[in-house]
Amino acid sequence: MLTAAGWAAFAPIKLPSRDELFEIPAGTYARRMAGDKVEILPAEIYLTHGANDVLLLRNLDNVPQIFGPVLIMPGQSFRLPFETVSVNDFACTAHASGQMRVVVDEMPAVGWPRLQWRAARAWKKMHS
Known part of the structure; x- marks a missing residue:
């Protein structure tokens, strides 16, 4: 167990x-x-610069959806790469509130921050 944690940290x-x-x-x-309060997207999406820094939205619905200035037609996908660490707010018709925030964090440093990052991703994957 200690070996696995050491690997994950470094x-x-x-x-x-x-x-x-x-x-x-x-x-x-x-x-x-x-009238159903459908929550299909989180209020905030977290990306990591240099690791998973491209947002890919896929519209499987039968109506167009708007994300920022882009109209995503039914069956289409939209890829938005993020080049820098940033916080971005977008209008989003697929989100119940009509807004969505994309936070792009720095690549976690070696050691405890990287171990926490990996643990958070594993937890998210298990619960999605």
């Missing part, structure tokens, strides 16, 4: 893709129009 971060995928499920618009 090993370089390599992910299979820099994309962080979020999908808008089919029927989202119809459910909202029926």
Whole structure:
């Protein structure tokens, strides 16, 4: 166990893709129009510069969705790479509040910060 924690704290971060995928499920618009409070996207999305710093939105619904200045047609995907550490607010019709924040954090430093980052990603993956 100690060896695994040591590896997680010091090993370089390599992910299979820099994309962080979020999908808008089919029927989202119809459910909202029926009065269902559909929460399909988190209020804040966290990305890590240099690791998973490309937001990928996929519209599986049967109506167009707006994200910032972009219209995402049914069946289309939109990739938005982030080049710097930043906090970004976007209008988003797929989100119940109509707003979504994308936070791009720095790559975690070696040691405890990297171990925490890996643990948080594992926890998120287990609960999504």
